[in-house]
Amino acid sequence: MLTNAEEGLDKGNWQISSDQLKVKDHVFSIEQKVLHGGKQEGSKILTIHSKDGLTITLSPTRGMNLLRIEGFGSRMGWDSPVKEVVNPAFINLESRNGLGWLEGFNEMMVRCGYEWTGHPVTADGQIYTLHGKAGNTPASRVEVEVADSAPYEIRIRGLVKESTFKKADLQTLTELRYVPGSNSFSLHDVLTNHADYPHDYQIIYHSNFGTPILEEGARFLAPMSSISPFNDYAKSGLKTWQTYQGPTKDFDEMVFNIQPLADENHQTLAAVVNKAGDKGASIQFDTRQLPVLTLWKNTDTIKQGYVTGIEPGTSYAYPVTIEREQKRVKQLQPGASAQFDLTYTLLHDSAQVAAVEQKIAQIQGDNKVAENETPIAKE
């Protein structure tokens, strides 16, 4: 237990290693560090470092968001102009007309939810700020568990509370599982409505990849029944949704709404792979839990943030008002929970890339991809 708000405790700087745990098969360490300087004053990061596997860095202060995953000569993550792990104390989500979230955005994965998600909108007399509050909420409880026998799976759990008198009591117990030495990890998040009233929820797993995977000629892969542009600007990119441009001045961003296909177990995969097909990142998820997929192509210049988002969710990125209208906002009954299971894999050779590609082709089967030119909504 690193942090426990119920007891008011936090361990601060803390470290444990496989040596201390008397694990022989793998060399790994887990470390919590309190950061200083600029707007990251007081932010905590928690890092799993697996010598022959991945280095996974997440931030308890920023809703257990994943900052970056490195290993096997590659990484999942990107380079934002925001370099610091911004403490939410310095962020006003309502600033910039509801875009304050952008002042801290640099993660490989941000949970966008759960009270609401999507683009900001003023409705019901309030601002629904960009992508909700969970990603800027310090975790109330953080615990690390290492299995005491091979393969010594590591589990990091964090409790993220969106509890406001009269408004919501949505609590998410996030869990990351990682087996030292492996090239993948998984998330097992359980969102529970602790209130006595039903409550809406939305979630987008905003997962972001830049270099070295993203490059000119990199490809996006996912089985789908349909794809359509998010808005008029994205129309011109519809025909080339399967490939990426290099860093392109004035590109800004094109977003696409995807209806994913899944296998008989409701599992599906989406991936971005580099041009040579020997590096990539894939996300496996369950379409019962996360029925829609957003593809965000932000292939602007390197300094502007050259990045693509692969974003499984309950919703697309439209404002909550549109998502409500189009019936994608889900609801939890009192005491009820929703689970979200995702597996992220850092693909680091041609065989791994080929295997993902094959799996995706298999799910796609003979199903045609409908490329619908008309956006399903207008902001």
Place this chain on the structure above:
Amino acid sequence: MLTNAEEGLDKGNWQISSDQLKVKDHVFSIEQKVLHGGKQEGSKILTIHSKDGLTITLSPTRGMNLLRIEGFGSRMGWDSPVKEVVNPAFINLESRNGLGWLEGFNEMMVRCGYEWTGHPVTADGQIYTLHGKAGNTPASRVEVEVADSAPYEIRIRGLVKESTFKKADLQTLTELRYVPGSNSFSLHDVLTNHADYPHDYQIIYHSNFGTPILEEGARFLAPMSSISPFNDYAKSGLKTWQTYQGPTKDFDEMVFNIQPLADENHQTLAAVVNKAGDKGASIQFDTRQLPVLTLWKNTDTIKQGYVTGIEPGTSYAYPVTIEREQKRVKQLQPGASAQFDLTYTLLHDSAQVAAVEQKIAQIQGDNKVAENETPIAKE
């Protein structure tokens, strides 16, 4: 002196006990603790623990608000869905259209003021946020004093500043007095206008009680000349203002405006007592200082926050615009002060409850209670 902004000092975790003070008659301790985890990161609580009396917990970080009072098998306080002692650094009072205050509300007593109080409203081009800023302002100076002779009265003082260039320089020196072993404590707050110009002020002592005092059949007691519903919704509860329902789904809240009566010394009492009449909480106050009383019945479900508020104030809970119109907003001349003295008692047997009831009946005397069906204002 635990905290002194003028010298930039704070003692952090700190404790003193009756033993250390060589007090023999009573066993007590006073402890300051810095909390961690979630949105309470860095919040401080200060606890008086009297072995044969009350345990009083307040938060210097949250404007010297009283979190909870426990003792004699009972408590003053309630269970909010907000469990943490939220550091104001994580609160945006303007969020949710001026309802951001709700993200931290869980106290037994919050000072709602002093620049403004009441429901949020946009006026003069700005948002007057719910219940003002004092309750979310860290105390600039905190000091603890223990009398060196019996009955060893403990005094905790905190300075809460609302100082903004060109806008206000209202400073409140809060003081809590407690005699170890007793079942009551008192507040003696002095609000001073340090500016060279007159300044409006408003204050509501938002005092909140849940289980075990509040229950189905619990009763509200106060001498009054009149009571009226705050709004149309509360009309249906007017006839039963003297009793409480149990936790009731979809009840939400009913609010009543009360014109209290006082004795010849301007002292009055309001109380909530349980059904059996052997548990309760009373507040004694001075109607010259706090001329009006709000009764807040929030007898919704337990998890929603089953609670009643007994709220002596200068104002009702209407937005400042209405309070101005109806002439309840007070003003302090340059250098002038207003004092507020309240005594809270945790009633823990039938005799104590009966005594309060008798005192209230005595103040009421032959005066009839006018139950006015029409709200005095419409938001």
Place this chain on the structure above:
Amino acid sequence: MLTNAEEGLDKGNWQISSDQLKVKDHVFSIEQKVLHGGKQEGSKILTIHSKDGLTITLSPTRGMNLLRIEGFGSRMGWDSPVKEVVNPAFINLESRNGLGWLEGFNEMMVRCGYEWTGHPVTADGQIYTLHGKAGNTPASRVEVEVADSAPYEIRIRGLVKESTFKKADLQTLTELRYVPGSNSFSLHDVLTNHADYPHDYQIIYHSNFGTPILEEGARFLAPMSSISPFNDYAKSGLKTWQTYQGPTKDFDEMVFNIQPLADENHQTLAAVVNKAGDKGASIQFDTRQLPVLTLWKNTDTIKQGYVTGIEPGTSYAYPVTIEREQKRVKQLQPGASAQFDLTYTLLHDSAQVAAVEQKIAQIQGDNKVAENETPIAKE
């Protein structure tokens, strides 16, 4: 290096002295201190104390703003009703309709910029808050350098980042240089646009002086081609712009827009001197870098904040919308920098005051000052 966000480090409380540095000629110390209490919880101040010179106090937490400069029986700075070094974590710049900045304003010099400056305005769907964000942005890197040979010049550098995904990547490397024993210091700030797109910028060096320099009969000195009132209220003060009133109830503030004249090297000077002409403060700046000058006369009562601002800038204090219209908003190309060099001198005898007066007269030469009665814009 005291703070380095890249490495997540901060030294916290820290001190070094001329003794430790084996400097014999001068006695000085440099100290960083973490403050506590009220809204300054966690704020850092950094103080250069030169025994026979100036004591310069700045705050890394508040954008390297200069709090106060003391020495030679005088000071540069003023007395705001805001006494604490407010941690930006407790400030909502958007509050009070964009005037939240006033809740922390008490510095001798605040950098007002760089994304925008001036009075607040809602435009482009967002609030441009009063005087921008730099002054409420904790420095990401702070370093102190002391030359290892006479005159042992001290340099304090701080990096202030305004980096927001898709919005801006303006970074300012501030530098303060001080030679122990002297009565002046200089600023050498370099603002760089790290983005791949051009970006607008504005800056006002909001430099503020109160007692003992400001008093009834104190004089404002600057060479100029023209001066005009900022708004209708200031019209009545136009004829007496050269002198100051004593603390005056209901004076509020008068602001004047000045077009400064400079010498052949584009250097100019502005100063405030006391009535006797033996105390003062001057600012030397470069009109190519900072082409306009705002004079802020806030000679209201002492407690209200008796102060004058001498504010060289790229802009006047109008909202960004007006500054854009009137073409005073500057732009930086990708990778480009703008430098700002200012020298502040604490004048402490008649000879120093006379020298400044002579220099200003020399720059003014035969040029007439046009006193234009009509404000150049209307908010």
